[in-house]
Amino acid sequence: MLFRSWAQVADDRWPDVARVADHVGVEHLVVTRHALVRQVLTDAVTFRPDNALDAVTPMPVTALRMLAGHRFRLPPTLANNSGASHPAIRTVVADALHPTKVAAQRPWLTALVRGRVARLAAALDAGEPVDLYAELAADLPLLVLARLVDLPDAPVGAVKEFARAALELFWAPLDADRQLALAAEVGRFHRVLRDFAATGDGLAARLRAAGQPPDVVVGALFFLLVAGQETTSQFLTLLLHRLAGEHAVRAGLRAGEIAAADVVEEGLRLEPPIVTWRRVAAVDTTLGGTPVPAGTSIVLWLARAGRDPATVDAPDDFRPGQRGSRRHLAFGAGAHRCVGDVLARMEAAVVVDEAAPLLDGVTVVREPWCPDNLTFRMPDAFVVRRAGRPDPAAPRFTTARVPH
Template identity: 75%
Template sequence: MLFRSWQEPVERPWPDVVAVPDHVGVAHLVVTRHALVRQVLADPEAFRPDNALDAMTPIPVGALRILARHGFRLPATLANNGGPSHPEIRGIVAGALHPHRVAAQRPWLTTVVRERVGRLGAALDAGAPVDLYADLAADLPLLVLARLVDLPEAPAEVVKEFTRAALELFWAPVDLPRQRVLAEVVGRFHAVLREFAEIGGGLVAELRAAGHPPDAVIGALFFLLVAGQETTSQFLTLLLHRLTGTPEVLAGVRAGTVQVEDVVEEGLRLEPPIVTWRRVAARDTELAGTPVPAGTSLVLWLARAGRDPAVVAAPEAFLPGQRGSRRHLAFGAGAHRCVGAQLSRLEAAVVVAETAPLLADVTVLRAPWYPDNLSFRMPDALVVARR
């Protein structure tokens, strides 16, 4: 269940808090209810973020040697930093992703998406299938992020290989041969990040000027690339797939009776880019009457929290604008709430608005395939053709 939690139907009953072992026998407390997930996220004193990036499959010596050869080190980043440096690092990153700066990208982003949709539409009109993941969603968030935050010069496919390898290495059940392959990919690009952290401008220069050491700068870049763009490209693909099966929503968008922003929020609720997230108990405590000893790993089931009947009227239905739709926890809550939430929303809104006519009469030839992963869906393709 841990690695394919997004498949669980809401009709299947789950306790509010329940112990579930992972693939190596480590027990985690899975938290399923919206109110309890929010409670944990909002209490960093009792439930710390320190384990958010711990590898789900322990990394053996052979893979660690590969990482060490590339100089890989990953100190506390935005996601797992519960220390005194977090507020300042977060503030600098939040400044780079300020809502005003994000909003200013809309005209450029609309032009890019419109051009891509035009090419995809021409291919569909000619009878050819198209891959909405590869040809529209995969690299789009990376291009947007690069306009807001100086990034190392590297081909998009190299960055995508690195980010997907990192998601697999740290959050998936993987065997030793695969760990070695992933360690090579992650370590190689980490060396690029390390060099860029010493000379880069923009956000990187601001972090250096504030006195943060190179490892902290690398950590911020690492997490921005992984969480700042990979999750958004995944969400765009998940949302497009969902929309291909809801023609009434597409018709409403085209007619102006369904608001694009409501579509995005309902998508975040039902298809969150991160389906679970972790916390660790800092001290002996309890949650909904369940004892939680210090050091216990908690898996917060964000996807199920978004389908909690106590919060939303029709948990499994895709009904943009329904009561409770915007109360999802797709971006977390509390001090570690995603700093890129507005950027992700903007990208999704533009994509929905521009693709609604394109999706009106397509059929899915190849739905996304999703590998086992604790927190990320990682769709690989979404191939459609004209009906």
């Protein structure tokens, strides 16, 4: 379960709290009930975030040496910071992603998405298959983030490869050879981040001016690039895939009877890109009547909590606007709630508004495939073509287009 939780959310056999061993024999306390998951997330004293970025597969010495050679470090910064420095760091990052600044990006993003949708519609009309991940969703969050936060001057493809490599290195079941390869890729880009953190403008400069040490500046940039923009591109892909099968919802959007914002919330509830998150018990306590010794690793099953019948009327149905739809925990809760939630919602709403019509009359050629991962779904493609068109002899999957 620990690496396929996103595929088992509707399994009724799971209790509120369960002890489960992972692939290397480490025992975790898996929490499934919405109220209990929220309790853990909002109690940062009893349940600390210190293990949030720990590698779920212990790294061999070779991989650790590779990372050390690149001076790789992940000090307590945002998601893994239970210390006194967290509020100050979060304040600086939150200001860079302030709702007013996010809203100002909406016209630009709408024009960009509208242009891409027009090109994709023409390709579909010509009988070509299109990959809505690669050609629409993959780089959008990164491009928007770059307009809000100064980022290193690196190709989009290189940033995406680094982000996906980091999500795999720290949250996937891996063998030693794969860990070494990923450590080399993550380490190389971490060096780029470190150089930029020392001299870059924007967020990096504001963190330096606030007295934050270099490792913290790097850590903030690392987390924005890895868990920030990458998860949003994943969500856009998963949401479009879900909408492809939700004909009534698309009809409601066309008729103006359903709001894009409500579609986004229901998508976050049913198709969150982050399916679990971790905490560690700081003291001996109990959770749902289960004893929890200090030091226990706790896996919070966010995706299943979103389908808790105690919080939502129709847990497994895609019904935008239904009672409880917005009570999901896709962005977490408490002091470590996702600082980019407004940005992710805005991006998703634009994509729903502009791209949902693309899904009318299409058939799915290739569904998104998600590799084993404790926390992130990481879909790799979503290919569609117009229904009734002949299958091409060799489907042409193109790479993401970057606007000029």
